Every structure is written in C-alpha cells, then in structure tokens.
Amino acid sequence: MLSTRVFRPTMLAGIIYGREVGSTQPMQQLGGCEELTLAIDETKINQANFESSGGGNRATVYRINEMTLAAKLQDLNPINIARTxxxxxxxxxxxxxxDDLGTALPGGLVRTAHINPTTVVVRNVATSAVIAAAANYEVRPExxxxxxxxxxxxxARAADLAxxxxxxxxxxxxxxxxxxxxxxxxxxxxxxxVIETLTRAAPIMEFMFAGMNEAxxxxxxxxxxxRVQLSATKGLNLISAGSFSTLDVEGEVLKDPTKTGAAISKYMRKRMATPA
Structure with a gap:
C-alpha cells in the first residue's frame, strides 16, 4: 500500500556505495561522508504574449541543463583519491x-626509492665501509x-678536500x-x-546512497x-589546521541508455520505505 502520510520530516544518514560503470566488481563503500547533495540547473524559456497590451507570457518551458552530484568525503583512502x-x-x-644509491650532504635528505625503510644499512660506495646511524643520520619514512x-x-669531506x-x-x-x-x-x-595523478580520463561511476531517515x-x-562522470577535486587539504581533512567530489549525472521502459528514469531512482 502506498503511503499517504504527509508528515515526514527528514534527516538522512547512510552509506554510499560506488563502482565504475561497466565493472563486474561488486559495489564498494566509499567511506564516511558528511555532505551529499544533488543540484539541478535549468533554463527557463518564455514565449511572450503579444496579443494584448500588458505583456506576460503565453507559454513557458523549463529545460534541465545539468544535474550535479556533490559529496564531501571523510575517508581519503587511495581509491577515493585516485578517482578524484x-x-x-x-x-x-x-x-x-x-644498493639503493644516493648522495649524502650535511643537513639534507637522501630519498629512498621506497617509503618507510626499516633495518637500514648504509655503506660508503668508495670503501664499502658501513656508516652507523648514530651521530650521522636518522631514518624517516621518506x-x-x-x-x-x-x-x-x-x-669524508676532509679527505676529499685534501x-x-x-x-x-x-x-x-x-x-x-x-x-x-x-x-x-x-x-x-x-x-x-601509489597514486599517479592525472594519468587517466575522468571515471564514470555508478553510485547508490543507502540512507535511513533518523527523523x-x-x-x-x-x-x-x-551514471555520474566525476570531475577532478577542486582542492585536496594536505594540512588542515584544527579540522579533519575532507575530499570534495563532484560529478555530472548523465543519461544511462541501458535503462528502458515506460516511466523508467535514465538518470536516477529514489525508493522510500512506506512508514507504518
């Protein structure tokens, strides 16, 4: 039975799932999200009335220009970062x-090819003598x-100077x-x-918001x-003083030609439980 209840205050919470369109993998959770909004931009087209004085319009058409889905993600995991x-x-x-090679100078960093090195052994290339960490260097993640x-x-400098x-x-x-x-x-x-940025086209995603009405x-x-084609994130907080970093995600909701049938949306669908 369809609900006829008018009183339905709403405050939603829930989980966002996603996967790339065409993927055979199951939908995966994106993680925490503190904002999820759908914005619709439309153009109003008027046909003016010239049959009598006073003006006005004799017809009006509203055309949707675009629907934009925006989210503020709380989990900056590798998958979310790579997609945006x-x-x-x-x-x-x-x-x-x-034998990862480098050149050491006082007050400087020698980068390692891989991050978070452990059980480090350093040798002088010319003599193969081991250089102890004490009084010489400190191992850092980078x-x-x-x-x-x-x-x-x-x-070494004194010997080279001589x-x-x-x-x-x-x-x-x-x-x-x-x-x-x-x-x-x-x-x-x-x-x-590892995420190598700006190396692929904008992904087209399928999303589901599994919400619950706390009210x-x-x-x-x-x-x-x-079908949502993601744009690149407009900003990535590497240092965020006084607050947790978030990832702003935005994409345009596109037509899905595989959705067919009378009264079947090619863009989005919303299903709501019938209150008791």
Whole structure:
C-alpha cells in the first residue's frame, strides 16, 4: 500500500556505495561522508504574449541543463583519491632493496626509492665501509636525514678536500664545493599504495546512497545514480589546521541508455520505505 502520510520530516544518514560503470566488481563503500547533495540547473524559456497590451507570457518551458552530484568525503583512502585526481592506483608489495644509491650532504635528505625503510644499512660506495646511524643520520619514512654535524660526512669531506687541494695547489680552499658522499643503502619496506595523478580520463561511476531517515524511525531511503562522470577535486587539504581533512567530489549525472521502459528514469531512482 502506498503511503499517504504527509508528515515526514527528514534527516538522512547512510552509506554510499560506488563502482565504475561497466565493472563486474561488486559495489564498494566509499567511506564516511558528511555532505551529499544533488543540484539541478535549468533554463527557463518564455514565449511572450503579444496579443494584448500588458505583456506576460503565453507559454513557458523549463529545460534541465545539468544535474550535479556533490559529496564531501571523510575517508581519503587511495581509491577515493585516485578517482578524484584522475589517477592510477597500484599496490606495492613488501620487499627488500640492495644498493639503493644516493648522495649524502650535511643537513639534507637522501630519498629512498621506497617509503618507510626499516633495518637500514648504509655503506660508503668508495670503501664499502658501513656508516652507523648514530651521530650521522636518522631514518624517516621518506628517507635518511643527515645531521649537520655528521661525523662520517665531516671525515669524508676532509679527505676529499685534501685530495682537491693537492690537485689544485694554487686555488683557495674556500672555493671548494663538496659534492657530497656517494652512499648505497640496503633496507626492507612494507607494502604501500601509489597514486599517479592525472594519468587517466575522468571515471564514470555508478553510485547508490543507502540512507535511513533518523527523523522517521530509520526508514530506508535508497537513491541510485546510474551514471555520474566525476570531475577532478577542486582542492585536496594536505594540512588542515584544527579540522579533519575532507575530499570534495563532484560529478555530472548523465543519461544511462541501458535503462528502458515506460516511466523508467535514465538518470536516477529514489525508493522510500512506506512508514507504518
């Protein structure tokens, strides 16, 4: 029986599911969302009345220009970020590295090829001597940070300066620019995600909002959007002082030609539970 209840205050909460159109994978949750809105832009076309004085219109047509779905996502997971930055997402498996090369300088970072290195061993390329971390460098997720007063770098620089002075006796040692100490690094790393942004076309998504009405006994309110072409996010908060970062997602609701039949929408569908 269809509901005839007029009184239906609404405050929705729920879960958003999504997958790329054409995918055979099941729909997956996008994560938390603090805003989800549908905006409709339309053009009003008037046919003016010229049959009598006073003006007015004899006909009016409203045409939909576009429907835009916008969300403010709370979970900046790799899948959400990749979709909104037109990126390719890959997973790197845990492994080990031998002889990752770099050049160490005081007060500088030597980046490692993989993030979060552990069990790090550093060697002088020229001598193969192991350089201890104590008093020399600190292991960070992004690589090795070399101290300004690193003992190993000071010793290496002094030796290179002496060689340079012997080869250039007429030059002022103050003009010497040390190129740094070539090093090689062995380490292990855990698995991690990689997103290469702006490497693919804008994805077209199928979304479902599985909502419940908190103001109406948690009655189900399910909305399907058959085809939504995502735009790139307008901003990504890398540092957000005093608040959690969110991911602003927006896309245009497009026609789905696979939806056929009388009174069947090619754009979206909303189903609402009948209150008792």
């Amino acid at each position: 930055l037109r990126g390719l997402h890959t997973e790197v498996a845990a492994s080990t590295v031998v 690589g090795l940070w070399w101290f300004d007063d690193s003992a190993a770098l000071a010793t 060689t340079w002075e012997a080869a250039n006796p007429t030059l002022d040692p103050a003009d010497y620019e040390w190129p740094g100490l070539p090093i090689e690094m062995d380490y292990a790393y855990n698995g991690y995600d 109406g006994d948690d009655a189900a309110s399910i909305t399907d959007f058959w």
